Amino acid sequence: EPEVTQTPSHQVTQMGQEVILRCVPISNHLYFYWYRQILGQKVEFLVSFYNNEISEKSEIFDDQFSVERPDGSNFTLKIRSTKLEDSAMYFCASSEAGVRETQYFGPGTRLLVL
C-alpha cells in the first residue's frame, strides 16, 4: 500500500536555526498538507498546498513558515529562526483530487528546539 514518507524522523536544533522537514506524498495525490502536534495536545492544521500554491493556511502558519514542492515528489516545510515553542511532531499528509477529507498521514518528524 502506498505511504507518505517523512524525513528526518527526529531533528534537534538550536533556537534561531532554520530547519527543513521533508515529505514524499503518495505519488498520484495532488493535495498536500502539513500539521503539527505539540506533545499531549491536538493535531493542528498548518497549511495545505495544491497546484503549486498554498490553498489554505491557519493562524499558526505565519511568516516563519514556508512550504515548497521543489520537484515532482518532495514537499517541504521550512521553519526559519526556530523557537522553543516550535518543538512538536510535524505530520505531512496528502490526498487525491476531490477526496480531500481522506488524508493519508506520514509517520511524522519529531522536532526538538533547544
Added chain:
Amino acid sequence: LAKTTQPISMDSYEGQEVNITCSHNNIATNDYITWYQQFPSQGPRFIIQGYKTKVTNEVASLFIPADRKSSTLSLPRVSLSDTAVYYCLVARHSGGGADGLTFGKGTHLIIQP
C-alpha cells in the same frame, strides 16, 4: 465547521465490541463524517467515512442516524492493538481546493486483556 463532541476516554476488554459516539449537532448538508485513529508518536490514520445510514469496511462500521446529528464508530472484537485515540471529524466534501482537517481531542480508547 460543525463542532464535534465525543467522550474523552473509554475502556473495554479484548474481544468486545466497542462503540464510540460523536455528536455533531450543527452538521451541514455538504458535510461528511470521518473517523481517524492515532497511535502514540504516529500520524493519524483514516478509518472510515460516511454521509448517512451505515458504512462498513474491513476495520469498522459507521452508523449515522437520519438526522445526522450524531454518529457511532463501531469496532468489532477489539484487541490490545486497538488502544489508540479515535477522532471524529466533520468536513465539507466538495471538489477543488484543499481544506485542512480540524481535529478535536478525540477519544482515548484503552483495551485491557
